[in-house]
Amino acid sequence: MTDTKENAEIGDTWTNWSGNQIAKPMKVIEPVGADQLKTLLKTAPGPVRVVGAGHSFTPLACTDGTLVRLDRMGLVRSADSERKTAWVNAGARLKDLSPALEDHGLAFRNLGDINAQSLAGAISTATHGTGEGLACLSAETLAFKLLTASGDVMTVSRDKDREVFEACRVSLGAIGILVEAEIQLVAPYNLHRRTWAEPVDDLLSAAGTRWQTLRNYEFFYVPFSGYGISIAHEETDAPATPRPESDDDDAVLGLKRARDYAGDNVSSRREFLAGAFEQFDGEDVIGNSWQLLASERNVPFNEMEYHLPVETALDALDEVITYIERERPDVFFPIEVRKSAGDDIWLSPFNGEGRISVAVHAFAEDAYDFFFSHIEPIFRRAGGRPHWGKLHNLRHRDLRSLYPQFDRFCAVRREIDPEGRFMTPYLRTLFEPEA
Ligand SMILES: Cc1cc2nc3c(=O)[nH]c(=O)nc-3n(C[C@H](O)[C@H](O)[C@H](O)COP(=O)(O)OP(=O)(O)OC[C@H]3O[C@@H](n4cnc5c(N)ncnc54)[C@H](O)[C@@H]3O)c2cc1C
The missing domain is CATH 3.30.465.10 (Uridine Diphospho-n-acetylenolpyruvylglucosamine Reductase; domain 3)
Structure with a gap:
């Protein structure tokens, strides 16, 4: 066992990316291969939870038993x-x-x-x-x-x-x-990436067509600005062009400064942001797909995202914006809106139909209780299903009514892990009626 990090973190505290989930696992195992994992698992105290990058906002990976990492098992x-x-x-x-x-x-x-x-x-x-x-x-x-x-x-x-x-x-x-x-x-494929800003009413009236015609399309509404930023990617055979370093983190910190400076004076914030958007320089670059699709996010936040039926999503977005701009001058992170195709996976929020995903963020040091008290009810009325890794308050009964195959999933889970070795109190609230 010399090349495992078994026990290396006993007593250490584990936190997720944003710091809103904390755990003190009794044991952490980080095997180098499947055989070693199998051996270590035999004596590992439960509950056993595997953690990836710890980028979920819900307590999915939290355990006071054993935390497993597979980082050292190759590519x-x-x-x-x-x-x-x-x-x-x-x-x-x-x-x-x-x-x-x-x-x-x-x-x-x-x-x-x-x-x-x-x-x-x-x-x-x-x-x-x-x-x-x-x-x-x-x-x-x-x-x-x-x-x-x-x-x-x-x-x-x-x-x-x-x-x-x-x-x-x-x-x-x-x-x-x-x-x-x-x-x-x-x-492998190259993408042509364009980003631009425009008044949100123009953006919303064009969004449906953009989703239909562009390979990847999403937009961010910047609260208290009246403006949205669109990001589009189209496949191309053209060669890559130079790309300046991303300034996404600086832009978010700029929005924070505007919030801090304006305080409750929402109209001066709106005026300042509108001026900034008049000068917004979008991007127009070509590059390798995985480098353009993924960005870095270094300003920590907490997030709630629901996947909504196409028919109700943009009305729900409007309600969310109205609430935030009326009641929550502390919010400065952009609201992200995306669309994905449907699938047939039992617990996929996209099961049965394509959906529009609306995500609300709060700076990691700020309160986010309003997600549950005011945003989640809007998403739920609109028929939404929560992102499993992002904040939500749903429990077994709610989830059963949202997923046609939920009972089937729970039956397989019970059959394959009858003693609940992978179950924590949090997971029981999702998968067991009595919890
Ligand atoms: C900055 C940021 C940006 C994000 N952007 C997006 C986005 O664009 N789209 C989106 O949909 N989500 C996004 N997310 C959410 C994120 O993709 C999910 O929460 C995802 O699950 C995190 O992956 P992870 O490796 O960190 O998994 P973790 O959070 O570590 O674990 C997630 C779940 O997977 C389980 N798990 C991990 N490894 C294994 C394994 N080997 N076997 C069995 N179970 C396992 C864990 O037990 C846990 O239940 C974002 C999150 C952050 C913090």
């Missing part, structure tokens, strides 16, 4: 350039996998707006990017090697142990440990 295991598929370490980070896959002539079809997450962490919460024709990352999974509570490694796919495979595609780590994943990829 690409094998690649099939004909089928455009690869088996990879499920615990590898997307930012490491993208260049490694490129070496095999492969690329992710789509990504979210960061790539710091682990593949398994991203899959397990249905992490998504944007694009009317592009589904969440979980929809790209073809098979898994799963380490179960009983210590068996199962290979599951549509053709083999299908029920377990379907449960694993979005599982919140409640089925077992995803050790390896087989994923569907595409050939």
